[in-house]
Amino acid sequence: MSDAITIERIKQLHPKLRDEASKIYAEICEALKGKAICRFSYTTRTFAEQALLFAKGRTAPGPVVTNARAGKSYHNYGLAVDIVLLVDTDNNGSHETASWNTEKDFDGDGKSDWQEVVAIFKQYGWEWGGDWKFSDKPHFQKTFGKSINQLLELYNQKKLIPQTNFVNI
Ligand SMILES: [Zn+2]
Numbered sequence: 001m002s003d004a005i006t007i008e009r010i011k012q013l014h015p016k017l018r019d020e021a022s023k024i025y026a027e028i029c030e031a032l033k034g035k036a037i038c039r040f041s042y043t044t045r046t047f048a049e050q051a052l053l054f055a056k057g058r059t060a061p062g063p064v065v066t067n068a069r070a071g072k073s074y075h076n077y078g079l080a081v082d083i084v085l086l087v088d089t090d091n092n093g094s095h096e097t098a099s100w101n102t103e104k105d106f107d108g109d110g111k112s113d114w115q116e117v118v119a120i121f122k123q124y125g126w127e128w129g130g131d132w133k134f135s136d137k138p139h140f141q142k143t144f145g146k147s148i149n150q151l152l153e154l155y156n157q158k159k160l161i162p163q164t165n166f167v168n169i
Contacts, residue, residue, distance in 0.1 A: 001037050002029045003086065003095075009043040014078030014166050017142060021081065024124055031116045034107025035088045037095050038117055041138065042082040045075040046165070071152045078166055079151075080141040081121075085113060102130070102137055144169050 002025065010021045021043075028038045045053070047070040057064030066073070074080035086095035087106060102114040109116075114137070118128050121140045129136030146154075146169055154160075154167040161168050 001032075001095075002026075003037055003039045006038070006040045009040045012044040012078065013081070014044075014169075015161060015164070016144070016169065017079065020124055020142075024120055024126075027120045028117050031120060032107055032113050033109065034113070035091070035095075036085040036099065036104075036106035036113045038113075039084050039086050040081050041084045042075060043080070044078040045073065047071055047076055050076050071155065072148055074141045074143060074148065074151075077151050077155070079143055080139060082138040083117060083140070084138060100138065 051070040085099040087097040089097045106113045126140045126142045129139030
């Protein structure tokens with residue numbers, strides 16, 4: 001089952017990733033057959049949104065939620081996706097419960113739903129944050145071999161796809 005919010009968020013990704021992300025999402029929706037569906041909780045985050053997030057726990061109240069300043073996250077270039085599972089815990093047809101459980105096999109096919117999603121992203125050559133030393137299990141990215149600093153330089157030089165804020169890669 002697919003999630004309308006996710007379909008909208010895929011449209012906010014970098015133009016080079018939109019078709020691929022749609023295919024990935026269609027495969028995910030086919031793979032998860034049980035009580036859990038997958039939502040892309042974040043795709044693109046603007047520089048302004050990233051700056052607000054970075055301020056949390058520093059110059060704004062609350063806990064620190066990111067170490068990335070504006071322009072220092074692949075989300076700022078539309079090249080990253082964060083996921084969450086939404087679970088129909090009470091079997092009423094609405095998927096009301098967010099889950100970050102990476103082990104649970106909600107659809108009883110012998111594979112954890114989270115790992116099914118990881119496998120699909122990896123098939124398309126995306127990196128998974130769960131493989132990193134500072135693990136970020138909801139996070140996936142496709143960088144086209146560009147470092148954050150290279151992307152930031154392109155952005156600062158206004159090397160953008162016309163009529164968009166996406167860097168031309
Ligand atoms: Zn992320």
